[in-house]
Amino acid sequence: MTQAFSALTRRTFLQALGQTSGAVAVHDAMRGLGLFVEDPKPPAVTGRAPRGARVVILGGGLAGMAAAIELDGLGYHVDVLEARSRPGGRAFTVRGGTASEEPAQAGLVARYDDGLYLNVGPMRIPHHHQPTLDWCRELGVAIEPFLCTNEASWVHDAASGRKLRLKELRADWQGYTAELLAKAASKDALDAPLTAEDRDRLIDWLRREGALTPDLRYAGSSRRGYREAAGAADAAGVMDDPMGLGPLLATGFGAYLNTELALQAPMFQVVGGTDNLAKAMATRVRNLQLGARVTALQQPGTGGVRVRYEIGGAAHQIEADYAISTLPLPILAEIDPDVPAASKQAIAAVKLSTAGKIGIQFRRRFWEEDEAIYGGITRTSQDITQIVYPSYGYLGKKGVLIGYYQNGEKAKAMGALPHADRLARAMEQGALIHPQYKTEADTAFSVAWEHVPFNRGGWAQYTEAQRKAEYVALQQPHGALYLAGDSMSYLSGWMAGALGSARTVARRVHERASRQLAVPTAALAILLIALLAAPSQAQTPAPAPAAAGAAAAAPPAAAAPPVTVVRKAPPEAVTFYGSPSSPISGGVVIPAGAAFVWTSGTVPPTVNPDAPAGDRARFGDTKTQAAGILKTFETQLAAQGLTMADVVYLRAYLVADPAKGAIDTDGWNAAYREVFGTTANPTKPARSTVGVAALVNPLWLIEVEAFAVYPAKAAVR
Numbered sequence: 001m002t003q004a005f006s007a008l009t010r011r012t013f014l015q016a017l018g019q020t021s022g023a024v025a026v027h028d029a030m031r032g033l034g035l036f037v038e039d040p041k042p043p044a045v046t047g048r049a050p051r052g053a054r055v056v057i058l059g060g061g062l063a064g065m066a067a068a069i070e071l072d073g074l075g076y077h078v079d080v081l082e083a084r085s086r087p088g089g090r091a092f093t094v095r096g097g098t099a100s101e102e103p104a105q106a107g108l109v110a111r112y113d114d115g116l117y118l119n120v121g122p123m124r125i126p127h128h129h130q131p132t133l134d135w136c137r138e139l140g141v142a143i144e145p146f147l148c149t150n151e152a153s154w155v156h157d158a159a160s161g162r163k164l165r166l167k168e169l170r171a172d173w174q175g176y177t178a179e180l181l182a183k184a185a186s187k188d189a190l191d192a193p194l195t196a197e198d199r200d201r202l203i204d205w206l207r208r209e210g211a212l213t214p215d216l217r218y219a220g221s222s223r224r225g226y227r228e229a230a231g232a233a234d235a236a237g238v239m240d241d242p243m244g245l246g247p248l249l250a251t252g253f254g255a256y257l258n259t260e261l262a263l264q265a266p267m268f269q270v271v272g273g274t275d276n277l278a279k280a281m282a283t284r285v286r287n288l289q290l291g292a293r294v295t296a297l298q299q300p301g302t303g304g305v306r307v308r309y310e311i312g313g314a315a316h317q318i319e320a321d322y323a324i325s326t327l328p329l330p331i332l333a334e335i336d337p338d339v340p341a342a343s344k345q346a347i348a349a350v351k352l353s354t355a356g357k358i359g360i361q362f363r364r365r366f367w368e369e370d371e372a373i374y375g376g377i378t379r380t381s382q383d384i385t386q387i388v389y390p391s392y393g394y395l396g397k398k399g400v401l402i403g404y405y406q407n408g409e410k411a412k413a414m415g416a417l418p419h420a421d422r423l424a425r426a427m428e429q430g431a432l433i434h435p436q437y438k439t440e441a442d443t444a445f446s447v448a449w450e451h452v453p454f455n456r457g458g459w460a461q462y463t464e465a466q467r468k469a470e471y472v473a474l475q476q477p478h479g480a481l482y483l484a485g486d487s488m489s490y491l492s493g494w495m496a497g498a499l500g501s502a503r504t505v506a507r508r509v510h511e512r513a514s515r516q517l518a519v520p521t522a523a524l525a526i527l528l529i530a531l532l533a534a535p536s537q538a539q540t541p542a543p544a545p546a547a548a549g550a551a552a553a554a555p556p557a558a559a560a561p562p563v564t565v566v567r568k569a570p571p572e573a574v575t576f577y578g579s580p581s582s583p584i585s586g587g588v589v590i591p592a593g594a595a596f597v598w599t600s601g602t603v604p605p606t607v608n609p610d611a612p613a614g615d616r617a618r619f620g621d622t623k624t625q626a627a628g629i630l631k632t633f634e635t636q637l638a639a640q641g642l643t644m645a646d647v648v649y650l651r652a653y654l655v656a657d658p659a660k661g662a663i664d665t666d667g668w669n670a671a672y673r674e675v676f677g678t679t680a681n682p683t684k685p686a687r688s689t690v691g692v693a694a695l696v697n698p699l700w701l702i703e704v705e706a707f708a709v710y711p712a713k714a715a716v717r
Contacts, residue, residue, distance in 0.1 A: 044503070045070045045071075045073075045074065045503060045506050045507045045510055046074075047074060047510060047514065048074055048075050049071070049074045049075035049076040049510070049513065050513055050514065050517035052077075052517075053075075053076050053077070053321055053513050053517050054076065054077045054078075054079075054319075054320040054321050054322075055068075055071055055076050055077070055078050055079075055320055055321065055322045055323070055324060055509060056078075056079045056080075056081065056305065056307050056318045056320040056322075056323050056324075057078060057079065057080045057081070057323070057324045057325075057326065058081055058294050058297070058307065058323065058324070058325040058326060058327050058332075059080075059081070059082060059089065059325065059326035059327045059485070060080050060081070060082025060084075060087045060088070060089070060282075060285075060288055060290065061082075061087070061088060061089025061090065061091065061278075061326055061485070061498065062088065062089065062091050062277070062278060062281065062495055062498045062499055062502070063089075063326040063484045063485040063486065063498035063499065063501055063502040064080050064082070064089075064324070064326040064484070064485075064502070065080065065087060065278070065281040065282060065284075065285050065288070066135065066281065066498070066499050066502035066503065066506075067324050067326070067484055067502040067503075067505060067506045068080045068285045068286075068287075068288075069281065069284045069285060070502065070503060070506035070507075071506050071509065071510065072284075072285070072286055074510060076510075076513075077287075078285075078286070078287060079287045079289065079318055079320070080285055080287060080288045080289065081289050081292040081294055081307065081309050081318075082288065082289065082290050082291075082292060083291070083292060083293040083294070083454050084101075084290065084291070084454055085290050085291055086275075086278075086290065087278050087279070087281070087282040087285075087288060087290070088274075088275050088277075088278030088279070088282075089121075089278075089326075089454075089455070090121035090122065090449070090455060090458075091121050091122055091274045091275055091277060091278045091495065092119075092120050092121045092274075092275055093117050093118070093119050093120070093272075093273030093274055093275035093276075094110045094112070094117060094118045094119075094120055094359065094445050094447075095110060095112055095116075095117045095273070096110055096111060096112045096113065096114065096116075097109065097110065098110040098445070100419070100445075100447070101447075101452045101453070101454075102447065102448060102451040102452055103451070103453065104418070104451060105418070105419050105446075105451075108419050108445065108446075110443075110445040111361075111443040111445075112359075112361050112400060112443065112445070113361065113398055115393070116361060116393065116398060116399065116400045117272070117273045117400065118357070118359030118400055118402070118445060119269075119273060119274045120357050120359070120445075120447040121274065121449075122274055122493075122494065122495050123146070123269060123274060123388075124146040124148065124267045124268070124269055125143065125146070125267060125268040125269065125270075125495065125496075126263070126264070126267055126494075126496075127264070127265075127266045127267065127268070129491070129494060129495070129496035130496070131495075131496045131499035131500040131503065132277075132494075132495045132496045132499055133268070134499075135277065135281070135499055136270065136277060139277070139280040139281065139284070140280070141270055141271075141276055141277050141280050142270070142271040142272075143268040143269065143270055143271060144268065144269060144271050144391070144392065145266060145267070145268060145269075145391060146267040146268055146269040146375070146391045147265075147267075147374070147375025147376045147389075147391045148263050148264075148265065148267050148376065148377060149166070149263070149265060149376060149377070150166065150373060150374065150375055150376020150377070150389070151165065151166050151167035151170065151376075152165055152166070152167065152371070152372055152373050152374075152376065153165070153166050153373055153376040153377055153378045153379075153389070154166070154373075154378040154379075154380075154433055155169050155378070155379050155380075156378065156379065156380040156381065156382070156432070156433050157380075157381050158380065158381045158382045158429075158432070159381065161432070163433060164243070166376075168240070168242075168243075171211070171220070171221055171242070172218075172220075172242045172243050175211055175212070175218030175220070175221065175242065176218050178206040178207070178211075178212055178218065179206075179212055179216060179217060179218040181206055182203050182206040182207065182212060182216045203216070218242065219242070220239055220240070220241055220242035221239070222239055269391060269392075271392075274495075277495075289309075289311070291311050291312065292309045292310070292311050292316070293309055293310050293311075294307060294308070294309045294327070294335055295308050295309055295310055295315075295335060296308040296335055296336070296337075296338075297323060297325070297335060297337040297338055297481065298338045299338045299339075299479045299480055299481070303321075303480070304319060304320060304321050304322070304480055305319070305320055305321075305322065305323040305479075305480045305481060306318070306319050307319075307320070307323060321480065321513060321517060322480045322481075322482065322509050322512070322513065323480060323481045323482070324481075324482045324483070324484050324505055324506075324509065325337070325481060325482070325483050325484070326483075326484050326485040326498075326502070327485075328352060328454075328455055328456055328457065328485075328487070329347050329348075329350050329352070329460065329487060330352060330456040330457065331454065331455075331456060332347055332483075333347050333348045337478070337481060338479070339478040339479060339481060340478065340479075342473065343473065343474075343478040346469075346470040346473040346474050347474065349466065349470045350460050350461075350462060350466060350470055350471075350474070350487065351457070351460075351461055352449075352450070352455075352456060352457025352458060352459060352460060352461065353407045353408065353411075353457055353458040353459050353460075353461050353493075354406075354407060354408060354409075354411040354412040354415060354448070354449070354450045354457060354458065355406065355407040355411050355448075355449045355450070355457070355458030355459070356404070356405075356406055356407075356411045356414055356415045356422075356446065356447060356448040356449065356450075357402055357404065357405050357406075357446065357447055358402065358403045358404050358422055358423060358426050358444055358445070358446035359400045359401070359402055359403070359444060359445050359446075360400065360401060360402075360403045360423070360426065360427075360430075360437075360441060360442075360443075360444045361398060361399070361400045361441075361442040361443045361444065362398060362399060362400075362401070362436075362437075362440040362441055362442055363397075363398060363440050363441075363442050364397060364398065364440055365393075365395075365396060365397070365398065365399040366434065366436040366440055367389055367399075367401065367434065368394065368395070368399075370436065371434075373389055374389070374394055375389050375390070375391040375394075376389055377389070378433060380429070380433060382429040382432070383404075383406070383410050383413070383414065383425065383429065384403060384404035384406070384425070384426055384429045384430060385404060385405065385406050385410060386402075386404070386405055387401060387402065387403060387404070387430060387433065387434075388401060388402035388405055389401050398442065403423075403426035403427075403430055403444070404426050404429075407458060411448065411450075411458075412450070414448065415448025415449075415450055415451055416448075419444075419445075419446050422446045423444045423446065426444075427441060458493060459486060459487065459492045459493030460486070460487035460492045461492070462492070467613055468612065468613040471613065472613050474488060475488065475697070476696075476697075477508070477512070477696070482505045482508060482509055483505070484498075484501045484502050484504075484505040484506075485497075485498050485501055485502075486498040486501065488501040488505070489501045507694065508696045511692070511694075511695070511696070512601075512696070515601055515705070516600075571589050571591050572591055573591060573711065574588060574589070574590060574591065574594070574648055574709050574711060575588065575589040576588050576589075576648075576683075576684065576685075576686070577589070578684075578686075582684070583669070583672070583673060583676070583677050583684060584676075584684055584685065584686065584687040585684045585685060585686045585687075586686070587686050588648045588649060588685070588686045590648070590709055594709050594710060595709070595710040596648075596707060596708060596709045596710065597637065597640050597642060597706075597707075597708045597709075597710075598705070598706075598707050598708075599633065599636060599705055599706045599707075600705070601653070601703045601704070601705050602629050602632050602633065602636075602703065602704055602705070602706070603629070603695070603696070603697070603700055603703050604619045604620070604624075604625035604626075604628045604629055604700055604701070604702065605619075605628040605629075605631075605632060606618055606619060607619060607620050607624060607628060608620070614699070615699075616658075616659075616699050618699060619699050619700060619701075621657060621659070621664065621667055621701070622654065622657055622663075622664035622667030622668055622671075622701045622702055623664070623666075623667035623668070623670050623671045624667075624671075625700065625701050625702050626652075626667065626668050626671035626672065626702050626704070627671040627674065629702065629703075629704045630644070630671060630672070630674075630675050630704075633647070633704075633706050637706075637708055640708075641710075642708050642710065643681075644675055644676070644681055644683070645681050645682075645683045646683075646708040646709060646710065646711060647676070647683060647685050647706050647707070647708045648683075648685050648686065648707055648708060648709050649685050649686045649687065649688075649706070649707035650672075650685050650686075650687045650688070650704060650705070650706055650707070651687070651688045651689075651690065651704065651705045652668060652687070652688070652689045652690065652702055652703070652704045652705075653690050653691075653692045653695065653702065653703045653704070654668060654689060654690070654691055654692070654701065654702050655691070655692055655693065655694055655695055655700070655701055655702075656691075657701055663691050664701065665689065668689065668702060672687075685707075
């Protein structure tokens, strides 16, 4: 014990705290230490669309509709194709009259009473999922609290048949943990790293945290509840006895005390059902085509995309500049999109989780009336894994609780059953926790997402290796096709993942369209210079002579002296002009008829493929990235019979380097000077440097376009 505490660092303290008190305690401790950072919000998409720019979006779930609304607001023409007869995808709420979407459950129709419902897909919104909350705020979609943790809910062990209230388990677990740590601290185990005053403060905190006796023993407390409740008059109440430490550890219930960040209070839900968010979004999508099943995505050699789809068996097609697919990856793989082989392999490699729920309507809310459970979740070691109590309709007559919410192998086994057998299993196992199941059940509805044709599963499941390989590859554009959705985020399965991804991809499409589809500024400048240098085809008439005796008109007092233009013959070679001392040219004149090469925006190559995904070391700092881009240009131009000496114009887009807190123009200039204006290559191109909010990959700090001209003669400098 002494050795374990002899080097108490922030890291070891937080690790020990997490093992004993769970993620909530770690979360609070990190906030106190100033180490916690909230999930970042994707930056807003701003600007205007190039004239006539068109985007087609595959899938009318939350991600597809969010991307459509973002791009439509910029002026893009956006078409959204959704195979189902409803928008929302997995944001699906079942009410009375809703039919099952599973082919094997044909004929299953929900019979819930009016006002009761089941969110078979996403049902809750963590308080730090800003993209979801922002959309609810923007669209006026009401939310209300969702109780994920309820100290009155049960923790149940099937092997022993034992069940404890969560508050009983928590009080005992914290009490015994505090007792052990307090005794260790009191025996000078912490003297080396902590002062005596720190030690006394720690013991005092543990005494209060664990409700310990003066001699640092845990003997139970009112936190775990009463065997006989306190009340009026002389009803002082009788506290319940704690479970012994040995039996407590033997239950394995400690695993239920860890509360992941995503499940911490406060949580929210959409009032009346999650699909109310989807419905509100659908009202903002101009061209949402329901019942449109995508059958092919092609990328013609002329650029852009061509999407083929069917409505009621009739074939249709849309052509657009870009496409965004929010389809589940197995569905996208089935249509065999026209993308590189590596992209197809990455799409096919990612698997979706199995996931399922059953919502059982009961004739009375016995969990409230008999057991004082208002919202929250009961955990069990049985196959049903958990029972979720409704966080709406309190004190009402009836209610729908979630009889199981599973994923993985347990969901796979349950999903393989017909609905009647799913219900029978949920009833049998639920009755071991709530005997009232047997007399109060009314009706039920279930879903297994892996059997819903347009989903094929719940959410994307990446291995650690896939996060570093396939996930990174899928984030990149595949020609004119981009992928979005919760599977393209680290919040797979959550609405915030879908909505955040939609904004990120919408921004990437807009940035690319602004470069590719808008009239290129550099091209206009070069064309204008060439036109000005061309000889005039008409003679300028001489001014008429002034009438005899006429007084000369006085020039305006503030008029600037006229600019004298001396017409010149067009140059026969590329001609640069500007200050000789500047590292860049002020401009460049291109001879008439010159052939040229204009590259696409070129991004940094990977310099350290062994660096973890998300680590900036994969691409390096601004200078390293810029040097890599210029080396790429050298290779590209060599393939066209050109050298870096033939580059006449560069346009660079830079973002702020997080390590420096600003755009690193010095790094860009340093890489530039190693290639241009040197003894080996005296060419000094004209150049523009543009600061932007973000690039497609958040690890990239610079992207550059190059314009090179085939020389007719030696360039004049």
